[in-house]
Amino acid sequence: MLELKDISKTFKKKGTGLSVQAAKHVSLNIPEQSIVGLVGESGCGKSTLSRMVVGLEKADSGTIALKGKNIDYRNPRDLSHLRKSVQIVFQDPNTTFNPRRTLLASLEEGLVNKGMGKTDRLKKVRDLTDIIGISYANLEKYPHQFSGGQKQRLSIARALLMEPELLVLDEPVSSLDVSVQAQIINLLMDLRKEFGLTYLFISHDLHLVGYVSTLIAVMKSGEIVEQGDAEQILFEPKHSYTKQLFASSPIIH
Numbered sequence: 001m002l003e004l005k006d007i008s009k010t011f012k013k014k015g016t017g018l019s020v021q022a023a024k025h026v027s028l029n030i031p032e033q034s035i036v037g038l039v040g041e042s043g044c045g046k047s048t049l050s051r052m053v054v055g056l057e058k059a060d061s062g063t064i065a066l067k068g069k070n071i072d073y074r075n076p077r078d079l080s081h082l083r084k085s086v087q088i089v090f091q092d093p094n095t096t097f098n099p100r101r102t103l104l105a106s107l108e109e110g111l112v113n114k115g116m117g118k119t120d121r122l123k124k125v126r127d128l129t130d131i132i133g134i135s136y137a138n139l140e141k142y143p144h145q146f147s148g149g150q151k152q153r154l155s156i157a158r159a160l161l162m163e164p165e166l167l168v169l170d171e172p173v174s175s176l177d178v179s180v181q182a183q184i185i186n187l188l189m190d191l192r193k194e195f196g197l198t199y200l201f202i203s204h205d206l207h208l209v210g211y212v213s214t215l216i217a218v219m220k221s222g223e224i225v226e227q228g229d230a231e232q233i234l235f236e237p238k239h240s241y242t243k244q245l246f247a248s249s250p251i252i253h
Helices: 048-052 076-085 103-113 118-134 136-140 146-158 178-195 206-212 228-235 239-248
Strands: 002-012 018-031 036-038 061-066 086-089 166-170 197-205 215-220 221-229
Touching: 018 036, 018 048, 018 136, 036 048, 036 206, 048 086, 048 166, 048 197, 061 076, 061 178, 076 086, 086 146, 086 178, 103 118, 103 136, 118 136, 118 146, 118 178, 118 197, 118 239, 146 166, 146 178, 146 221, 178 206, 197 206, 221 239
Parallel strands: 036 197, 036 215, 086 166, 166 197
Antiparallel strands: 002 018, 002 061, 215 221
16 A cells, blocks of 8 residues: 655754754555554654655655555645545644634535535535544534544544545544543544555554554664564564563553
């Protein structure tokens, strides 16, 4: 589905002359209809990598290929195709929506940009909100009138309205209560089956990554230090950093 080859990204700190390398020659393969878990400590470069995958950041070097075709970030057509095929769900649902717009207006926005007529887009929104368990009748309300879990459901719905093949899930439940986390994870698993989706699941929660993923990649200081089958990474890790991570938060067999 998506292949990253030798991706690097450096940020310069304003006014200091210093720089931080957020990604160092990262290569990662995301097979179709897999769940690739990307795990590592906060600040290791996971979110930067996710933003490059969806085209919100441009890599300094390396290539990103979608279904075998390299994406040229200078080509508007390539970027448009990438953003239709790959959508992202961010960590904090409280900052996802414009507080001055109704949820319906926010959900419709992408479909309006695609040129879809009002009748068709309202039906599409209604059908998808039914699937995620939010009443269409409530969409005339504003974001502050919804709970965090409801807003994350709606964030997922907004991404799916664009009919992506790959969803990048950047810490999608870390800001939610534990009971709500389970509901959102179960929803994501159901949606994956229903729509045949591929997931890049980013988290620092080793237990969660181990539970949902088919493949796992471990990131440290901007580098992928180990990747492979989820069971192998969980129970027979080879890299010392992976062993250290799991020793500090052991998975229950």
